[in-house]
Amino acid sequence: MDIQLDRTSRIPIYLQILNRFREMIISGAMPEGALLPPERQLAQELGLNRSTVLSAYRELKKEGLVEARVGRGTTVLPLPSQERSDTENATLSWRHIFRTDTARSQSPLLRDLLALSERKDVIPMSLGLPAPELLPVDLFQQIQTDLARELGPTLLQHSPTEGVTELRETLCDLAAERGISCDPTETLILSGSQQGLDLASRVFIEPGDTVIVEEPTFFAALQTFNAHQARLIGVPCDQDGMRTDLLAEILERRHPKFIYTLPTFQNPSGSVMSLTRRKELLQLAYRYQVPIIEDDPYCDLRYEGDSVPSLKSLDQRGLVLYLSTMSKVLFPGLRVGWLLAPREVIRRFTLVKQSMDLHCNTPGQWVINTMLRDGHYQTHLNKVRRAYACRRDIMADALRKDAPSGFEWTKPKGGFYFWCRLPDEVERSQLLAESAAAGVSFLPGWPCFVDDPGCTYLRLNFSFAGKRAVETGVARLLEALHHSCRKQSISAREAGGTPPIV
Ligand SMILES: Cc1ncc(COP(=O)(O)O)c(C=O)c1O
Structure with missing residues (x-):
């Protein structure tokens, strides 16, 4: 041949x-x-x-x-x-x-999860969305009406590829509140931060290029990098975030195009990278001249403890590209995300974005600009923080009450998710189907890894479902889990093996 x-x-x-x-x-x-x-x-x-x-x-x-x-x-x-x-x-x-x-990388599992989220009898704990009943819809309508009066046709016209100038300025003020200093020419408005991941792939990745990710990581980022034929290397995380000692070893051998990290309330693990690790990560990026993509959708959703400075705010040499979004606090449907990066990067991303969608939805950008500028974002943030903290506590209590032995999890200080490790005896291929039959869905952990992690994880969302639904959802999941553990122990006994200790 x-x-x-x-x-x-x-x-x-x-x-x-x-x-x-x-x-x-x-x-x-x-x-x-x-x-x-x-x-x-x-x-x-x-x-x-x-x-x-x-x-x-x-x-x-x-x-x-x-x-x-x-x-x-x-x-x-x-x-x-x-x-x-x-x-x-x-x-x-x-x-x-x-x-x-x-x-490439079209996983039927994720399609199935989306289909499940449409079912009224299933409590969706697989999603990463804000609570629908808390979205300020009336305010949105009022702002749109006011903007239409104020701006006339401008509201519905084309706008610059980089984004509506007023929003870019307002986002620099938000960045300043997050400790980041930048000017509007260092910002690019995106159709959700997901577009930033796609643009980064188009701009940086040639087939076979190495990209470093945390393990676990945001599954949609893995899908995007895979679709662009990146060679992915996962760096394990512990309670302080990405293991920089292991990263250093990898960087000695390979020269990746970039490092993708979610240091604050990581999706899916909910963990926060410690300040020491953040500094170590930056030093490695400087030493090996590798850019970092910092994905930061959840930083404002902190329910306890002090915030840790973003990598972008600590970066002295312009190696960090910072992505964030309005999708977690406000309206995911408006598709407003943004990138903060050196001007040269913004220019190249803009060129590529131009041929994708010309620019982001103009009225959506104006609405978000008004919500940020007039303080509505902050007011809403205070409200959802209280609500989500309460749902998180309910989920923690429900898990504590009835989880089988070997089921491990930590209560996150912010973000949207509990990351749980399942007892080894759980039959993971059956669990999602059994849970769906019991009326609850979750995100299985395996799509969040480059390679099969060997043990079973799942991600549970607590922001979307109401308080009672969170409690019921966990009860249904744990029932399915207990059932699955029992079935496993029976089949192990029938096979003559040692029954697992449940
Ligand atoms: C870590 C992370 N990055 C990016 C996104 C995409 O958000 P957007 O709606 O802005 O595209 C999400 C949404 O789940 C996310 O969790």
């Missing part, structure tokens, strides 16, 4: 194999029905681990280019032109028209 590998390239080997097969299939060199070499044989021929070849074949299958059948091996599927020649009436095969890498 003619597959030349470039072992010095930054493109991972499995991708090189994938690309070569794709080329041969699309060019017709491997026609419909052609047999791919068995994985083990190809791995031997190329001097590789079998799992590398397996990954390439798995992607080819996802892209709909090949199929694997027991006893027949892996064969090439028909391309759309071949399908068309079969019959005039054949339906268009979209999967051959889609760009192949757009199927």
